[in-house]
Structure formats: C-alpha cells, structure tokens
Amino acid sequence: MRSIAIYGKGGIGKSTLASNIAYALSKFGLKVLLIGCDPKSDSTINIIGKHIPSLLDIMKTNKNPSIDMFLFKGSNNISCIEIGGPEPGIGCAGRGIIVGVNYIFKNLNINDYDFIIFDVPADIVCGGLAIVVKEKYAEGVIIVTSDDFMSIYAANNICRGLNTIRVNAFGILYNKSTKNGIKYVEKFSRKVNLPIIGIIPYSEEIISANKMMKTVIEVYPNSNISNIIKSISLSILNIKEGRIPNWLSINELEEIFYENS
Amino acid sequence: MSVIIHPRPSPIAAAMYMLRDLDVDVIILHGPSGCCFGPARLLEKDGVKVFTTALSENELIFGGEKRLRNILKKINELFKPKLIGVVGTCASMIIGENIKRVVEELNLANKTICCNVHSGLGDNTIGAIEVLKEAMNLGIISKEEFERQKYMLEMATLLEKTRGTARLEYIPNSPGDNPKKVAYEIINDIRNNKEVACILNAKKETAFLFADIIIVLNEIKKKIGGKIKFIANLDPNIGLPRIRNYSKIILEELNRRGINIDFITGGLDEYPIAGEKAKEIVLNSSTELAIIAGIPHAVAIEGKVKTIAITSGSRATSNLKSLGYDYVVNEYGAHRVTLGKKYIHRSILGNAIRKIMRDIS
C-alpha cells in the first residue's frame, strides 16, 4: 500500500489534482482510496459526481458508523471518503480531521487498497491538519504550488512544518505553470531540496471537466493535459522515497524572485 | 523567575470563586463535563448551582454554542436566577466559542457575567479579574471597587511569586510540625509570660477555620493569664457584601466569647497587604512569639521574632518551612472544610490546644 497527502495554498489545485491522480492510478489498475480532509467536502466530487455525506456529519448521530455508511464508490471503482467538518467560523476543523482520520484507520482495512490519497485543506496551519502525516497515515507529502510569490510562500511554510515534525515530502507539483514562472519554482525546489515531480499547465479542459464534476482524464481522455497527468501519476507511483525538506527564511524566499539571482 | 512544574491554581476556578463572591445563583461552565469538577462540587456546598455544557467531541468539532444556548435557556426558565455566571474552559476557548453572543441572543446580557478564560492564561488571578471587570461593566461593582480588588489580586500574585509557592520550581510536600508539639510550645510560652501576637491574615472563607486560633488563645488566657494581642484582617466594611459578611459573622462570634480584636489590618480580601500592616504592628511592639494563621508568608517576620505559622496545604507548609518560620502547622484542606460554613470551625491546632488545656485543669 502506498499513500500520499497533498498540501498547498488554498485554491492552488489540490483537490483537482488529487481526484485526477486518483483517477489516473485507477486506470493503471490500482485500487485507489481518496480521502478528502477539507470541511468543504469537495475533494471527491469529481469522482462521484456529487457531494457525499461526510463521516463527521454521520458521526454526529452515530458514534460508530459502519464503513458502507461513509465510504462511497465512484467512477472506475475509486473509493471515496469525505471527512467533513464544521461550518465556516465555528468549531475546530483540525480536531475534526484528527477524529475522522483516526476513525477511518481504526475501522478500515487499509491493506485492501493499493494507493491512498489525502486531500488536506490549505497549509499545515495547526496540529490537526498535520495529523495525516504526523501519525504516518500518509507516507509522505506532495506539495502543490504555482509560480507566484504567495503560493511559493505557502509551499515554504509547508516545508517548514514538515521540517519541524520531521516528515518526508516526495516532491513538488507545479500547477498552472507559465512560460516565465518555471525558473522560480526550479529555484525554490533546489533550495528546499525537493524534486519537481510534474508540471501541469493552465488548462481550459481542467476547468471544463471540473464544471461537469468529472476528472479531465474521464472527459478528455486523449487530451494533452490528460497525458500529462497520467505520466505524473506514474512518476508518483515510482517514487521510492521522500526526504525532509529544508525551508527558507523570508529573505531567501524573496531572493528567488530577484531576476539575476 | 522559576519555571512552573507543579500544577497551579486555575484561572477557571478563580473565576468561579469570584462569581460565588459576587453571589451569582448559577455558574455554567462552557466545556467538557469533567472540567473543574472539583471546584464545582465545592461551590455547590456553598450554595451555588454549577452546571456544564458537557461539550463532547462533536461540539469540539462543530462548535458548542447551540449547546450553551439550550442550557442557558433551560436554567433560566427552571431557576429564574437573578445573576448568572458563564465561564469558559480550555476546550471552548481554544475553538473560539463566543459566550457573549449566545448570552446576548437570549437577552440575558443584563444579568449574566461572561468570563472568557481558560487554564492556560497564566496566573489564576487573571480569571478573578476578568469576572470583576465584567461585573463592573454590568454595574454590579463600582470602578473604585474594581480597581481596589484588581490591585489586591495583582499583589496576591506578586506575593505568590516572591514568597509563595510560585517562587520555587520544585516544592516537596511537607506534613508540617506535629500539632501537639506546637500546642505545648504555645502554652509554655504563654505560661512563661512571653508577649504573644496572634495574627489572623486569612483569605476570605478560610477565616472561618483560621480564626479558631483566636478562640483557643483566648481560652488559655482566661485560664492561665498571659499577654496576647489579637491582630486580624476582619474589617467588615471592605469588599463585596458576601466577604464583609464573613468578617461580621466572625467578629460577632468572637464578641460573644468576649474577645476583642486589638488591631484590624484590612478586609478579608486584603491579605496580600494586610500582612504588611500586621508586620509593622508586631515589629513595633515587644512581641516575642508571633502566631500567624492563614497566609503567613504575607507577614514577613520570620527570623525577627519566634514564629508559628498555621496554613493549609503541604506545599504551602513546606514553603513556609524553607522561608524560615520556626514552626508550621498544616491545617489540611482548610478550603474544603470552610466552604459553605458560616461559623468558626474547630481547627487541628485548636483542638490540640483544647485537649492539653483540658488535661491541665
């Protein structure tokens, strides 16, 4: 069984990539489990085609729900779970993730799956959001970033968190790539000592597929973007080991964006 | 400053006790049901109804304001309280619960003291000050009274850090000196005509226990004579009505027994500074033995005259020993004993003295 957790700045494309990678891996014949850890519960929507009831919502009234109550099968037989969480502004999403993930791993036979993907909301802002990797539920992290300062800034924060809790990252997914931006991401990748696993360009097909609540591979199987995602998924499958990333001071981070550094 | 390695009094509990002093009818703890169970039970002995919102994992994740709303509503209908206190806990404060908003939604803001504290705020007095501030905002106490009490609480914290149990990192437990031995010491000194000062420097309701030494010393005096002056922080005109009343009750009981307090050093909430006054009085007299009950470390006369300290708690006892008080008696669980009492309760040392005096006659 292999497992990864996807972290990255809000809106950077974590859920889109998580569902597309899940789909690609399932197409390779793997048994895939996609676990959405975001209270928004929108990680698995591209696989199921609609929102599914979240585990924590179910647990409000049933302390011990059976697996079939919160695990749903979607396209290409991918298993999907949404952990869910509080409505915006109240409660504690981090605590929710801790309770939800612990419940899943106590009750699910993990070895039934070849590959597990966790889609985690935003950065590692608190202990709850780090639980997935801290407790080694996921072997390592994939960081999604784009080439703008703020997303690299967030990626660096994630590196810092991983460094603190001594957790491995597998590498960086560079999403919504631009012609001029690659050099920044490359510099960042060198400095934090993480490989760029894949580069995903900005794609109208992705947007269009997302609108249909489907993965781009399902809607445009032969498109260039689908091939890119399939090849990235293969790379992920072939990663042997991760490493604890370095992290940069704010000055070092700014230097990345100096033209002649 | 030393690092804290022992559990310390909690701001949540301090807030609850302060609410009791303000005569609230009910206290609702917004948190898990196990939180502050100990103080809650003690306060029930004192006539305050204590409730909890019993937050569980569900509420910690999804928020517990609805729970608070329901319980507040229910309690308000059931008991028609005149004054309510709602106190935060670690769990509810960490997840950002808004107690005030719930209270306002229920139109209970004019009779509810909301206290956003948790146990990680530092000094326990922070919880008490929070309550007082809200009480001032509600017009229950005046600005002057708030300032006076805030100053006292800050002085109490300072006292704990300079001379109390917060001054040392590790404090072993100590059973204190044998009460019987100390009782003989006192009786012999009085018999030998030593000049004795008996100082009550107690905190609030614990005076109902620590004042017992005044009664027994007076018994000795009546029986065998002796030079004893009484100094006490029993000013019945200082503090909240409830606290003033403690002084009044104790003074009346002492009066009934024909005891007159020679020097009043302040109110029952003024022990951090009343001790200074007591110290002055003692050092400006020819006192040879000082017997100090309550918070003896606020009366810094150890080493200057012979001292017998009477306190409660095995860490407080050990602290007084290490400060250099000659004898220290541990009145176990003074707080537990005095909660809900409205009369002077017999103390361990008092009983030891009584027994010896009985044998003498």
Ligand SMILES: Nc1ncnc2c1ncn2[C@@H]1O[C@H](COP(=O)(O)OP(=O)(O)OP(=O)(O)O)[C@@H](O)[C@H]1O
């Ligand atoms: N390569 C891409 N090209 C074009 N649009 C993209 C690409 N990747 C993601 N998007 C779009 O970006 C938006 C955000 O994507 P997504 O919801 O996957 O991000 P996220 O990181 O999961 O966000 P959140 O932090 O809110 O969970 C979506 O509208 C998605 O369609």
Ligand SMILES: [Mg+2]
């Ligand atoms: Mg997402």
